[in-house]
Amino acid sequence: MTTIELDTTKLRADRLFQRKRLVGFAIPAVILAYLTYIFFAFDLPGLAGRANMDNAVTLVSDSWSHKVHVTRDNRSGEISYAVEGERKGRYPEGARPAWVTGDEVITIDLGGDHIVRYLPENRTEIEIPNFPLIEVRAEGRSLVTNLPDDLPGWISASNRRIGITTPEGRITLTGARTEVFNYFPGWELFWFTLDSPYHGQSLSKILFGERVDPARPNISGAMSDWWNNAMWRHKDVAWAIGETILMAFLGTMGAAIIALPLGFLAAKRFSPIMLLRAATRRLFDFVRGVDALIWTVVLARAFGPGPLTGALAILITDTGTFGKIFSEALENVDQKQIEGVSSTGAKPLQRYRFGVIPQLVPVLLAQILYFLESNTRSATIIGAITGGGIGLMLTQAIQTQKDWEEVAYYIVLIIAMVMFMDWLSGWLRGKLIGRKD
Template identity: 65%
Template sequence: MSDMTADLSARMAGADRLIRRKRLVSIGAPLAVLAYLSYVFFAFDVIGLAERARVDNAMTLMRDTYSYKTVVSRNNRTGDLTIAKEGERAGLYPEGTSPDWVMPRGQTTEIDLADGHYVRFLPERAAIYHHPDFGDIRVQVTSGVQINLPESEIPDWISYSKARVDITTEAGRLTMTRAKTEVFRYFFGWELFWFTLDSPYHGHSVVAILFGPQIDPDRSNIAGAWHDFWENPLWHHAQVFWALGETILMAFLGTMGAALLALPLAFLAAKNFTPIMTLRFAVRRVFDFVRGVDALIFTILLSRAFGPGPMTGALAILLTDSGSFGKLFSEALENVDSKQIEGVQSTGAPVLARYRFGVIPQITPVLLSQVLYYLESNTRSATIIGAITGGGIGLMLTQAIITQKDWEEVSYYIVLIVVMVIFMDWLSGILRRRMIKGNSGG
């Protein structure tokens, strides 16, 4: 009886300890998470970050990704007026012409920004921005740039210094420096994506180009339209698609080269194929080293050694993935069925034939699935690597981001990168299913 009582007491004590431990974990874990989040809040200066945030700049950049701007610019020294879509020479309106919302009137020019907003260029290097809810805002170039508002009354949507004034609203933007005054009006879409203003095919529909009369007397409609689209000086379609090809090639060469390099070395790292522990240990540590160093680090090192270019990026991918493939392939080799190898050996086949017909067919599904998966993954990685090595779509994306000029180009490149990754994922999935099923069915 006493033994039963002691056993029951021990069980109850154990249950009490378990309950206390679970209660401690249920209370301590949220407190630990809360303490960590509090540390992050102060360590990363979230309050200061919120104070330094420029929402107006972010909104301007965001709007640039899905819209285009027509720029009305006046040289403050000569008074010359130019109007250009995207501010580019290829989008320049011919002299004496303008859109219907720009109205030159002698020495003054009125620019309608819609919704009651308008800008009026005045003589003597002055301009007025009319805001329907705020009134007239006059800016003028004297010794510097002056505004007719006390600094205490300048709203958040106006950025002012002695060298520059930026008035940014939902209708448009006015920028004035000592050299020039510019007005930006935004329109939805990517204007001049197909043809620039100097192309005879600008403004013509697809139906008119395909089935209508010949537009350019020197070229057929299809050939001429394709040439003007492909060689578009604003969007650079030819260079963009060439860069996409470089990115895919970089990923393909790096992935396939890593697989070819890792497969023979994997035999040296597998226990059932390399009984020498010292050699096996050395090969495995090499695999650990090359896959432990990120491809970006190899990219920086190789770019200093071999210079920029897509081949440098392919070598960086090759080095990193050779370690990953070596580990995966060696583990697959250690799990092969020895009976199939013995069956090939019983026919009197040499060593290479035993590997070819007894080992490779068993690990082929693993090899194919891993290689194709890494190929799809490296297509994304090649975008970032290309930004460092100076090749592929990554370089063009980085250049477009750094210049902060045409953010619609940034969104164009991002869309193409997403489509490229989706395509590679779809293609690798098809190849993986067909090859593995074909091997298993045979």
């Protein structure tokens, strides 16, 4: 190799290195520039102002705890006890939590030496350690208190409404009523509501003990009370999850059934007419491009909200996707196997059955099963739009903005459902194709 050749090679190598280095820096630089643009386009600096951290705190703390309301109606003087303040969580007549005592003077022990007393004539006394005794009296629509003007951050007060937040619980007072919220960890009433005789019974007593409710055998009675739990609505939740899976199943399988014959029409090898082929392909592109969102919107007008609409939206969108995949798989079918079959004198239909289908089935099944899993997630979202399944229950629970423990429950169930479908599709794939991924 002469010196000149060596020099040119070296020069070329240098230039190559330079270009590589440039690209190596350019890609991160472009990404960074794009992220900077997004930073301002999405108004991330303003996000801190819009974000509501109180909401986040309520969400997190409510998702694993529950509160019991002790409410005094200042007009009738009636006192009610209810879990989450809901009618279906109300304590039966004559029953009340153990941390409430007294008849004339109702004493509520929030724990940690925080004590609230409901006195006659709509008076309230609140004892908080390291703070002077708070006395409040409701007069008509306004409140009279001994609170000083200079208040700590955990008390908000006006002459109409007082709110006190302590680590042990929350107290709100208005002219119309006085409410104390006592917080406890756990999902209360998850198994049985307070009106069920099985509430508070131990598992062994329900399974092996004497009849709690003389009219019913323990196990079936407990099952039915749990199933019809008004607070957690286990029956509705189970139906909703069933609906969501049903949407995914009907949509995926229906799409596969429709797409298979259409796939033959779109494949060059099996469909000699160019016009028909092109038309089928454009149809696939069209239904895929319109997307599940628009199909859902359009179909909901015709069929109304419900699982069928969601199933059809998935069906139509996936017909396009499956059609495309199937026709591509059909084009890639190995000719040798078909020739082998036709050399035995097989008719066209037999050629398809024994030459094409066996090659196709593993590809199709793998795709169908993969979509079954991914459509379970889509069905959750579509359910939220069209109104069906667990997606709807989740959106409703979030929109009411108070049942965060239910939101947490639904989220856990949704994740479990998707993971189950993932496992199921993997298991079926292993069984049907005989190959585990």
